[in-house]
Amino acid sequence: MKGLLTILRRSPRAAFGVGLLAALLLLALLAPLLTPYSPTSQAFGTWLKPGGEHLLGTTALGQDIWSQLVYGARLTLLIGFTAGLVATAIGTALGLSAAYFGGRTDEAINVLINVFLVLPGLPLLIIASAFLRGGGVWSIILVIALTGWAWGARVLRSQALALRNRDFVQAAIVSGERPARIIFAEMLPNLAGLIAAGFFSTALYAVLSEAALAFLGMGDVSQVTWGTMMYWAQARGALLQGAWWWVAAPGLCIALLGTAFALVNFGIDEVTNPRVIHEARATRVLRRNRAAPQAEPALEPPQPLLAIRHLSAGYVTPQGPVRAVRDVTLSVAPGEFLGLAGESGCGKSTLAFAATRLLDAPGVVFDGEARLAGQDLLALNPAELRRVRWKDYSLVFQASMNILNPVLRIREQVYDAMQAHGVQDRGRLEARARELFALVGIREDYLNAYPHQLSGGMKQRVVIAIALALEPKLVVMDEPTTALDVVVQRQILQEIDAVRKRLGISIVFITHDLSLLVEMSDRIAIMYAGEVVEEAPAHELYAQPKHPYTRRLMGAFPPLEGPRERREGIPGRPPSLAQDIPYCPFFERCPNHLPGTCDVFKPARVEVTSGHSVACFLHSPAVKEEAYAAD
Amino acid sequence: MPYLLRKFLILLLTLWVAVTLNFILPRLVPGDPVGAMIARYQGKLDPSAVDALKLAYGLNDQGGLLGQYFAYLGKLLRGDFGRSIGQFPTPVSEIIAQAAPWTIGLIGVCTVLAVVLGSALGLYSAWRRGQPLADALPPLALFLNSMPYFWFALLLLYLLAFKSSVFPLSGGLDPFLTPHSPTWWVSLLRHATLPALTIIVTSAGGWLITMRNNVMGVMSEDYIAFARAKGLSEGRILNRYVLRNALLPSFTAFGMALGFVVGGSILTETVFSYPGLGLQLYNAVTNLDYPLMQAIFLYIALAVLIANFVVDALYALLDPRVRDGKAA
Ligand SMILES: Nc1ncnc2c1ncn2[C@@H]1O[C@H](COP(=O)(O)OP(=O)(O)OP(=O)(O)O)[C@@H](O)[C@H]1O
Ligand code: SF4
Ligand SMILES: [Mg+2]
Numbered sequence: 001m002k003g004l005l006t007i008l009r010r011s012p013r014a015a016f017g018v019g020l021l022a023a024l025l026l027l028a029l030l031a032p033l034l035t036p037y038s039p040t041s042q043a044f045g046t047w048l049k050p051g052g053e054h055l056l057g058t059t060a061l062g063q064d065i066w067s068q069l070v071y072g073a074r075l076t077l078l079i080g081f082t083a084g085l086v087a088t089a090i091g092t093a094l095g096l097s098a099a100y101f102g103g104r105t106d107e108a109i110n111v112l113i114n115v116f117l118v119l120p121g122l123p124l125l126i127i128a129s130a131f132l133r134g135g136g137v138w139s140i141i142l143v144i145a146l147t148g149w150a151w152g153a154r155v156l157r158s159q160a161l162a163l164r165n166r167d168f169v170q171a172a173i174v175s176g177e178r179p180a181r182i183i184f185a186e187m188l189p190n191l192a193g194l195i196a197a198g199f200f201s202t203a204l205y206a207v208l209s210e211a212a213l214a215f216l217g218m219g220d221v222s223q224v225t226w227g228t229m230m231y232w233a234q235a236r237g238a239l240l241q242g243a244w245w246w247v248a249a250p251g252l253c254i255a256l257l258g259t260a261f262a263l264v265n266f267g268i269d270e271v272t273n274p275r276v277i278h279e280a281r282a283t284r285v286l287r288r289n290r291a292a293p294q295a296e297p298a299l300e301p302p303q304p305l306l307a308i309r310h311l312s313a314g315y316v317t318p319q320g321p322v323r324a325v326r327d328v329t330l331s332v333a334p335g336e337f338l339g340l341a342g343e344s345g346c347g348k349s350t351l352a353f354a355a356t357r358l359l360d361a362p363g364v365v366f367d368g369e370a371r372l373a374g375q376d377l378l379a380l381n382p383a384e385l386r387r388v389r390w391k392d393y394s395l396v397f398q399a400s401m402n403i404l405n406p407v408l409r410i411r412e413q414v415y416d417a418m419q420a421h422g423v424q425d426r427g428r429l430e431a432r433a434r435e436l437f438a439l440v441g442i443r444e445d446y447l448n449a450y451p452h453q454l455s456g457g458m459k460q461r462v463v464i465a466i467a468l469a470l471e472p473k474l475v476v477m478d479e480p481t482t483a484l485d486v487v488v489q490r491q492i493l494q495e496i497d498a499v500r501k502r503l504g505i506s507i508v509f510i511t512h513d514l515s516l517l518v519e520m521s522d523r524i525a526i527m528y529a530g531e532v533v534e535e536a537p538a539h540e541l542y543a544q545p546k547h548p549y550t551r552r553l554m555g556a557f558p559p560l561e562g563p564r565e566r567r568e569g570i571p572g573r574p575p576s577l578a579q580d581i582p583y584c585p586f587f588e589r590c591p592n593h594l595p596g597t598c599d600v601f602k603p604a605r606v607e608v609t610s611g612h613s614v615a616c617f618l619h620s621p622a623v624k625e626e627a628y629a630a631d
Numbered sequence: 632m633p634y635l636l637r638k639f640l641i642l643l644l645t646l647w648v649a650v651t652l653n654f655i656l657p658r659l660v661p662g663d664p665v666g667a668m669i670a671r672y673q674g675k676l677d678p679s680a681v682d683a684l685k686l687a688y689g690l691n692d693q694g695g696l697l698g699q700y701f702a703y704l705g706k707l708l709r710g711d712f713g714r715s716i717g718q719f720p721t722p723v724s725e726i727i728a729q730a731a732p733w734t735i736g737l738i739g740v741c742t743v744l745a746v747v748l749g750s751a752l753g754l755y756s757a758w759r760r761g762q763p764l765a766d767a768l769p770p771l772a773l774f775l776n777s778m779p780y781f782w783f784a785l786l787l788l789y790l791l792a793f794k795s796s797v798f799p800l801s802g803g804l805d806p807f808l809t810p811h812s813p814t815w816w817v818s819l820l821r822h823a824t825l826p827a828l829t830i831i832v833t834s835a836g837g838w839l840i841t842m843r844n845n846v847m848g849v850m851s852e853d854y855i856a857f858a859r860a861k862g863l864s865e866g867r868i869l870n871r872y873v874l875r876n877a878l879l880p881s882f883t884a885f886g887m888a889l890g891f892v893v894g895g896s897i898l899t900e901t902v903f904s905y906p907g908l909g910l911q912l913y914n915a916v917t918n919l920d921y922p923l924m925q926a927i928f929l930y931i932a933l934a935v936l937i938a939n940f941v942v943d944a945l946y947a948l949l950d951p952r953v954r955d956g957k958a959a
Contacts, residue, residue, distance in 0.1 A: 122894020
């Protein structure tokens with residue numbers, strides 16, 4: 001019930017569909033109130049035109065067409081709903097049992113589904129009803145359901161199969177729960193949207209099939225449905241008499257009913273299947289008018305390659321904005337290796353994407369700026385952005401199986417990054433591709449492969465290779481090595497580092513692995529709940545972590561030397577990023593917190609020793625003024 | 632199992648199911664179909680037609696049901712579908728051979744046009760999401776797709792043939808024309824226009840929705856985000872990344888939709904008296920011409936299955952994963 005309301009609220013299309021459906025249902029229910037005449041009475045003049053006593057005129061036999069329409073809604077809807085229900089029940093039962101029992105049962109059901117999918121439905125229906133003539137409405141319903149269940153079963157089976165492999169169902173199976181309980185209590189509720197969608201599509205199929213059968217004169221044409229109305233209109237030559245409304249009205253009703261079913265379906269899909277769409281529009285930037293950049297204090301030389309200033313970014317959700325990046329100021333010098341660490345969900349990826357203008361909707365930049373070599377990325381238009389992307393900076397995405405286009409060869413995907421930025425010569429492309437593959441340690445023949453032929457780790461290396469293709473000034477790597485084993489990981493990082501030193505490119509490296517960062521980075525920034533809470537040269541951060549969070553983080557990871565034992569994690573959870581946090585975000589978990597201070601004021605990040613800044617009252621009394629209010 | 636072999640086995644199995652249904656259905660009828668037919672024709676039936684009928688249904692066979700079944704299979708394999716009752720003594724296969732080109736021509740051309748048109752609009756509607764026209768398309772498509780085929784056909788007939796005689800009222804050709812002469816072609820096209828319009832308008836909406844869903848699904852994949860990050864041109868992303876991937880699921884949908892389109896075309900032909908299989912099927916049903924009816928059903932099933940198989944083969948060509956047997 002609650003799910004239904006959400007769907008109606010979020011999808012105007014579904015709401016319109018439900019409204020339409022309700023109107024047609026009311027038509028059927030309130031038929032006696034809507035017309036004084038019986039639909040079968042032949043008491044009136046024949047071929048009367050619409051208007052006056054008879055809203056839609058009368059038939060060749062002198063029946064009132066409006067009465068037929070409203071009473072006809074009853075049987076039409078009954079057939080649609082019942083056949084839809086029966087077909088959905090069959091489809092659900094078969095789809096779920098296939099997924100639950102697996103093995104041979106699944107195989108058999110799958111073949112059955114495939115057979116019924118391709119058997120041409122209507123011709124089969126016609127033949128079947130020609131033989132079952134005279135069986136009345138119920139035989140029609142049955143035949144429609146028997147020819148229409150396969151589509152729903154197919155979709156349901158594949159979804160249920162996916163569901164079966166999910167943890168909670170697996171857990172239930174292992175704990176020895178009965179199949180019926182697992183199917184009904186664990187799997188069914190998760191498939192409700194899909195089952196509803198299946199119902200509405202088969203109901204549509206049923207209504208259209210009934211109309212078609214009735215129109216061909218099969219089924220019981222003495223009953224009043226929208227289908228039989230059109231049969232009689234055609235049989236009596238309504239169009240030749242110019243009584244087009246006799247044909248038009250019932251057909252329009254069927255089309256509207258079908259549209260209502262389809263709209264509800266559309267809405268269910270829109271809401272239960274929300275998608276992040278990667279589209280052409282660059283990240284939305286909602287900056288308020290600020291003072292001109294010159295008003296900012298002059299940057300001391302050497303000028304940073306990437307300067308992120310007061311950047312706030314996050315996501316616009318129906319429950320309100322989520323501020324995943326909060327007033328972050330950070331810079332990366334040319335040739336520098338900057339490490340970025342922090343717990344999962346603290347906003348590292350959001351920062352990386354927002355600063356490079358790659359954050360897709362619902363992501364937005366609320367405020368701030370990100371300058372690459374002096375150029376404000378957040379002010380570029382899409383065409384300008386396309387030119388600087390990959391040429392000036394590249395981004396290695398967080399581990400993902402679907403990062404490469406499954407239908408193109410690897411070679412084409414390595415080439416096209418270079419081709420998009422002016423490298424056209426085949427020989428150069430090929431030489432560069434081979435060079436890159438050697439660099440990340442993949443055999444060159446994999447250039448000919450398709451992505452599914454590569455392992456996860458190989459895909460990651462391909463992506464790293466593509467990121468280095470144009471030797472951009474800045475490479476942002478979001479956990480680029482998580483799918484690799486430790487040995488390969490080090491090896492690749494050393495290669496990347498060698499390239500960095502050789503070409504003088506800068507790298508922003510995001511990871512959970514603090515010990516790795518300490519080893520590789522020049523500087524490290526620690527993020528917590530959307531903020532950078534500490535930033536320092538790597539060796540100094542390692543030797544003297546100042547922020548209590550950094551200290552705990554160091555403690556949670558094994559030391560560089562010595563036994564690799566697991567330390568205890570940090571108890572507690574970070575605050576929700578959907579709320580304002582006008583105090584130290586860490587105070588609830590902080591062992592050193594100062595009551596009356598840390599939970600009332602927000603510490604500002606200040607440089608406590610050269611190049612080492614931290615936001616904590618233990619180290620500086622500076623209070624940060626809240627720069628933003630909720631937009 | 633190799634992908635195509637599996638598909639072929641399913642084709643054979645489906646064909647067998649269709650053939651068997653064809654055998655079982657007449658035997659489910661209360662009473663016997665031959666009796667019903669004789670009653671219907673009220674003695675006007677040629678006595679040799681009655682014999683032919685009994686022969687067709689194996690009713691004069693002494694063997695049991697199984698024996699009848701195998702006799703029936705044997706006849707099918709020999710291509711012997713018996714003789715039509717309504718048009719006695721024309722062999723059923725002759726009627727089909729004469730009607731089939733009309734239907735295949737009409738449905739084939741219209742389906743291709745509808746798929747291309749619908750998919751193009753669906754791609755546009757997803758790609759340009761948020762623009763008024765692109766957002767108005769899906770509800771319109773849902774409406775067009777929900778119209779009963781024959782209803783839309785009737786309206787077209789009324790408006791464009793009856794009220795204003797832009798197009799002919801019925802038939803497939805004007806009589807007495809030299810085949811393949813220019814006037815013959817014009818006449819052919821004029822007669823085909825309204826049926827074609829019906830099929831295209833009512834089925835393109837379905838393709839639009841399918842394609843739109845596919846494109847939206849693809850546009851939420853990481854490889855699209857990555858392609859954008861690479862700074863690829865819009866044209867390249869659209870062609871090589873979005874379209875190539877979004878077309879694939881359309882192929883699976885194609886097979887399922889084909890049966891539906893064929894069904895709709897039967898009704899369309901009836902409305903326009905277009906001389907194809909649909910009209911023959913309709914006549915066979917109204918005349919209780921069971922042999923013709925069953926043969927047409929088998930023929931349609933076979934055609935749909937073969938079309939499906941061709942599409943499956945194309946699918947394998949386009950998707951490297953299927954070629955390697957990694958996905959269904
Ligand atoms: N589309 C979204 N809508 C709403 N909130 C989101 C969305 N995507 C991410 N978030 C929220 O933004 C916060 C930051 O996410 P982000 O992906 O940047 O974390 P992260 O630091 O990269 O984590 P991880 O180490 O797990 O990759 C999280 O709390 C997450 O819940
Ligand atoms: S400001 Fe207070 S609560 Fe926050 S980290 Fe420092 S000591 Fe802990
Ligand atoms: Mg992340």
